[in-house]
Amino acid sequence: xxxxxxxxxxxxxxxxxxxxxxxxxxxxxxxxxxxxxxxxxxxxxxxxxxxxxxxxxxxxxxxxxxxxxxxxxxxxxxxxxxxxxxxxxxxxxxxxxxxxxxxxxxxxxxxxxxxxxxxxxxxxxxxxxxxxxxxxxx
Amino acid sequence: xxxxxxxxxxxxxxxxxxxxxxxxxxxxxxxxxxxxxxxxxxxxxxxxxxxxxxxxxxxxxxxxxxxxxxxxxxxxxxxxxxxxxxxxxxxxxxxxxxxxxxxxxxxxxxxxxxxxxxxxxxxxxxxxxxxxxxxxxxxxxxxxxxxxxxxxxxxxxxxxxxxxxxxxxxxxxxxxxxxxxxxxxxxxxxxxxxxxxxxxxxxxxxxxxxxxxxxxxxxxxxxxxxxxxxxxxxxxxxxxxxxxxxxxxxxxxxxxxxxxxxxxxxxxxxxxxxxxxxxxxxxxxxxxxxxxxxxxxxxxxxxxxxxxxxxxxxxxxxxxxxxxxxxxxxxxxxxxxxxxxxxxxxxxxxxxxxxxxxxxxxxxxxxxxxxxxxxxxxxxxxxxxxxxxxxxxxxxxxxxxxxxxxxxxxxxxxxxxxxxxxx
Numbered sequence: 023x024x025x026x027x028x029x030x031x032x033x034x035x036x037x038x039x040x041x042x043x044x045x046x047x048x049x050x051x052x053x054x055x056x057x058x059x060x061x062x063x064x065x066x067x068x069x070x071x072x073x074x075x076x077x078x079x080x081x082x083x084x085x086x087x088x089x090x091x092x093x094x095x096x097x098x099x100x101x102x103x104x105x106x107x108x109x110x111x112x113x114x115x116x117x118x119x120x121x122x123x124x125x126x127x128x129x130x131x132x133x134x135x136x137x138x139x140x141x142x143x144x145x146x147x148x149x150x151x152x153x154x155x156x157x158x159x160x
Numbered sequence: 161x162x163x164x165x166x167x168x169x170x171x172x173x174x175x176x177x178x179x180x181x182x183x184x185x186x187x188x189x190x191x192x193x194x195x196x197x198x199x200x201x202x203x204x205x206x207x208x209x210x211x212x213x214x215x216x217x218x219x220x221x222x223x224x225x226x227x228x229x230x231x232x233x234x235x236x237x238x239x240x241x242x243x244x245x246x247x248x249x250x251x252x253x254x255x256x257x258x259x260x261x262x263x264x265x266x267x268x269x270x271x272x273x274x275x276x277x278x279x280x281x282x283x284x285x286x287x288x289x290x291x292x293x294x295x296x297x298x299x300x301x302x303x304x305x306x307x308x309x310x311x312x313x314x315x316x317x318x319x320x321x322x323x324x325x326x327x328x329x330x331x332x333x334x335x336x337x338x339x340x341x342x343x344x345x346x347x348x349x350x351x352x353x354x355x356x357x358x359x360x361x362x363x364x365x366x367x368x369x370x371x372x373x374x375x376x377x378x379x380x381x382x383x384x385x386x387x388x389x390x391x392x393x394x395x396x397x398x399x400x401x402x403x404x405x406x407x408x409x410x411x412x413x414x415x416x417x418x419x420x421x422x423x424x425x426x427x428x429x430x431x432x433x434x435x436x437x438x439x440x441x442x443x444x445x446x447x448x449x450x451x452x453x454x455x456x457x458x459x460x461x462x463x464x465x466x467x468x469x470x471x472x473x474x475x476x477x478x479x480x481x482x483x484x485x486x487x488x489x490x491x492x493x494x495x496x497x498x499x500x501x502x503x504x505x506x507x508x509x510x511x512x513x514x515x516x517x518x519x520x521x522x523x524x525x526x527x528x529x530x531x532x533x534x535x536x537x538x539x540x541x542x543x544x545x546x547x548x549x550x551x552x553x554x555x556x557x558x559x560x561x562x563x564x565x566x567x568x569x570x571x572x573x574x575x576x577x578x579x580x581x582x583x
Contacts, residue, residue, distance in 0.1 A: 023401050025519070026545035028530040035534060064513045064534045074530065076517055076545070080401055080415065083422050087517060106181035107404030110553050118238075127179040133231040133582055143239055 024105035026076040027112065029119040032067045033145040069093050071121060075101070092121060100126040118143040170396050170414075170441050176403065176557050184556040186217045186225040195219055201567065203232050210578025212552070214567070221563045226556050233582035241542045245508030246272055247346065249539055253529075254340045256544055257580035259302050261340050262288075262295035263522040267529040268542070269344045270425065271518040275511045275533055276346065278478055282427075283471040284348035289426045290361075290464035291334070291343065292520075293457040297368065298327045299523035300450045300457075307447075307572035308379060311388050316378055323371050326364050333357055346509075347484040348477030353468065361465055368458045372451060389444040393558040393570035396441055403557060404550040407525025408449040409574060413441035419521035431463045443573040450575075453523075483509045508537040517545075524548055524575055544583060548576040 069091040077086045092098055100123045101108045112123045113132040120141035123129055131138060140147050177184050190196050196217050203213035211232035217225030237256050241249040253268040254261030266288055273280060305320035328338040334357055335341035335350070343350050379385040395405070400413040410417055418435040420428040436452035438445035477484055485504055486497035503509075513535040519528040528545030551574040558570050 023404055025404065025406075025526060026517075026528050026530065026543070028517075028541075028543035028545075030532055030541045030543075032540075035540070074517075076528065076530070080417060081422075085517075102181065105404070106176050106402050107550055107553055109181045110549060128183065131231075133234040135231075142236060147239075149239060149243055 023078045023080050024075060024101070024107050024111070025078045026074075027108060027115060028074040028076065029115040029121055029143075030072045030074065031070065031119055031143065031145045032072065033070055035067055036064050067091070069096075071096075071119060073098060073115065073121065094120075095122065097122040097124045099124055102126055117141065120144060170439070171394060172396075174399055174402070175394075175396070175560050176399055181403065182228065182553045182556050184223075184226040184559060190219055190224055193219070196224065198225070203229075210576075210581075212571070212576070212578055212581075214555070214571070216564070216567070218564060221565070223559055223562050223564055223567060226559050228552055228555055230552065230578070230581050233578045235579075235583070237583050238542050238544070241539055243538065245537050246511055246539060247504070247508060249542065250344070250346070251340075251342050253544075254342060255579070256583055257522070257524070257527075257546070257548070257577050258339065259299040259577050260295055260523045260527075262291045262343075263520060263527060264544075265342065265344045266292055267518055267520045267522070267527050267544075268531075269346055270520065271516050271529040271531040272346050272511060274516045274518055275514050275531065276483060277512075278347055278480060278483060280348055280478055281475045283353075283468065283474045284476050284478075285426050286464050286467045286471065287349055287353055287476070288344060289428070289431075290461055290468065291331070291341075292426070293460045293464070294327050294330060294361075296457045296523045297454050297461075298324055300454050301327075303523075303572075303575050304375065304447075304450060307569075307575075308385075310568045310572050311385065313379055313382070313385060316375065319371070319375060319378065323364075323368065326367075330357065330361055330364065333360065345477060345484065347480060348475070350477075352476050358465060358469055361461065365458055365462045365465065369455055372454050372458075376451060386444075388566070388569050389442070389447055389573075391440075391442050391444075392562065392566050393443045393446075393573055394441050394560075395554060395558050399557055400441070400554070403554045405525070405554055406547050406550065407521070407523070407575075408446050408453065409551055409554065410525065411435065411437050412446035412449045414439040419519055419526060423519065425518075425520055427467075428460075431460050433457075433460050443569050446573045446575070510535060510537055511539075519545070522547060524551065524577065524580070544580075546580040546583060548574075548578070548580045551576050552581055 071092040073090040075088040100112055112126050115121045116123055116129055117131040117133050118141055196219050198217050201214040201216050203211040213229040215227045216223050237252050241252050250268060253264045257264050301320040301324045305317045308316035331341055332338045333354060335343040395413050397413045397415050400410050416437045421435055433456045436449050438448050481500045486500050490497040491501055511533040513533055515532040517528055517530045519526050525547030527547055530543040531539055532541040534540045
């Protein structure tokens with residue numbers, strides 16, 4: 023069974039030093055010195071997007087996560103013919119992340135309006151950037 | 161004495177529409193018929209459990225085409241959570257599914273704890289289980305109340321909300337809030353359990369099985385209820401699995417699958433309960449699964465209370481000062497505690513780099529949380545696997561050969577919460 027499909031955008035991953043020094047004035051590092059210290063960047067990812075297919079074996083109960091890596095605009099094959107439940111999950115991946123699914127029977131937006139511009143869950147999509155209707159600021 | 165109508169047997173083969181599994185297309189022979197009427201069912205129809213729009217094609221009373229349109233409740237929870245520090249993001253999780261808030265909170269907290277490899281005290285784990293099960297009963301009660309209301313059993317609504325209110329009173333006593341409690345912290349609970357909770361919860365536990373009996377008395381012998389639920393909305397086990405169904409929908413189709421048994425989290429392997437499974441895959445069986453689950457959840461709550469009363473006085477949150485806020489009284493005397501408090505509140509704690517997927521059995525099925533951390537103070541990505549999202553995909557398959565009046569019973573039986581579908 024295909025349980026879930028989670029696309030993830032890694033744009034800007036590793037551009038900021040994430041685990042900075044966290045210490046007291048006496049020089050004591052509150053983080054364990056081995057794993058965290060001065061700015062350390064996370065391990066690099068092969069491409070910008072990852073598609074995570076969470077699979078579950080019924081009734082055995084084994085779980086597998088299949089990860090596919092994609093660049094912006096790179097298409098990926100649809101899996102609707104294998105798992106019908108992928109229909110909406112793939113539409114969501116297209117809507118939210120702009121991942122092009124090839125061979126999907128009905129690749130329309132699902133959560134946003136049909137004429138929406140952009141893909142909101144991308145890292146380069148601004149937060150708070152969209153106009154709020156009837157707010158008096160229009 | 162009511163007559164139970166003859167139930168058709170579960171179909172063989174697949175009924176999932178082709179080529180798009182979620183769209184029921186008008187058959188060719190009716191394609192250009194003037195008798196086919198296309199109407200919008202919703203998005204503001206009271207029986208769509210929120211704002212679901214169904215575009216249906218009617219031929220007389222029968223539904224010959226169906227397409228579900230979702231997204232009216234999209235609020236961008238996942239995007240918002242990426243902008244908040246880890247401990248603030250917990251606040252968003254319960255609001256995604258506003259009927260099973262404790263379970264949503266739980267799955268996110270469990271995922272973060274897995275990334276942190278944090279040990280949780282056993283008292284907190286028992287309490288989480290207790291609240292998760294109370295929340296399951298609460299969610300099933302709201303489902304039963306509204307699903308029955310839509311089919312004309314109005315008094316059911318008042319009966320169910322009577323017990324629902326008792327559960328909300330318990331939540332209020334423990335957390336100070338009736339809904340969206342935000343009681344789970346990473347590492348345990350936000351506060352200790354108040355002593356008055358146990359006697360009140362015991363009262364509820366001894367009353368609840370009788371209440372479920374009352375509900376069954378109200379509808380189980382009711383000719384209209386039987387007529388409108390038996391043999392409708394058929395979904396075979398193979399189709400249910402292909403469509404990614406979980407929870408009561410899957411168990412109503414004869415698949416014995418409950419994460420509390422198969423992949424026990426918390427202490428579910430230490431309590432005694434049964435998983436109800438029914439074979440026919442119709443609205444009636446899904447209703448029966450819900451009723452039995454309420455009884456089983458009450459049993460689990462009773463066992464949790466036994467354990468919790470023995471653990472009185474034990475810590476309710478982990479003693480890890482990098483993640484957990486120090487006790488309030490220490491801030492007056494200890495400089496170190498004050499620094500920790502300041503750091504956690506202003507910057508937040510950091511979660512090691514990694515990605516996890518944690519599933520729990522929510523009232524609606526497998527609720528999963530996929531979390532990616534880059535090692536910083538905010539989540540890189542949070543994705544919720546919403547069971548209602550998958551359940552709605554089954555609408556087109558369940559609606560084969562259905563009349564427009566059955567649509568309400570069938571959509572209701574799938575137990576969807578639109579907040580969770582649209583996120």
